[in-house]
Amino acid sequence: MFAVFVAGWVIESAMTRGTTGTSSTLMSAFYVGEVAVVVLTIALYISRRSAAIRNWERGRMAAGERNARSLTEQAHKLAGGFYSSLTELPRLLDRVDTSLAQADSEFRDKAYAPFWDNIEQAAMVLGAFNLTLA
Numbered sequence: 265m266f267a268v269f270v271a272g273w274v275i276e277s278a279m280t281r282g283t284t285g286t287s288s289t290l291m292s293a294f295y296v297g298e299v300a301v302v303v304l305t306i307a308l309y310i311s312r313r314s315a316a317i318r319n320w321e322r323g324r325m326a327a328g329e330r331n332a333r334s335l336t337e338q339a340h341k342l343a344g345g346f347y348s349s350l351t352e353l354p355r356l357l358d359r360v361d362t363s364l365a366q367a368d369s370e371f372r373d374k375a376y377a378p379f380w381d382n383i384e385q386a387a388m389v390l391g392a393f394n395l396t397l398a
Contacts, residue, residue: 346397349397363383363386363389366382367382
């Protein structure tokens with residue numbers, strides 16, 4: 265760009281040494297040409313920059329969509345596992361209830377070792393259920 269202006273200045277200074285109106289018309293045309301080159305260069309830069317921004321936006325959108333799909337799939341898997349765990353909950357609660365009923369019976373009979381064994385069994389069943397949720 266700078267070279268075009270320097271060339272214009274050199275040509276103008278060479279032409280204006282002792283010439284008349286024809287050289288000023290020629291110089292005006294030359295400067296219009298220079299301005300046109302500058303405008304076209306700026307337009308080309310803006311066009312390329314806009315295309316680069318659009319490509320960047322498309323890439324970001326595609327990455328966002330991939331991330332959303334991945335998160336949706338993970339949520340679906342987690343929900344399926346949670347549902348599976350919940351369907352087993354009534355059976356597990358029956359086992360806990362049985363263990364606690366036996367613990368109550370053992371406690372009334374003053375058999376403390378079996379009482380604690382039944383309490384431990386109930387806690388282990390609930391702990392196993394808790395691990396399926398994690």
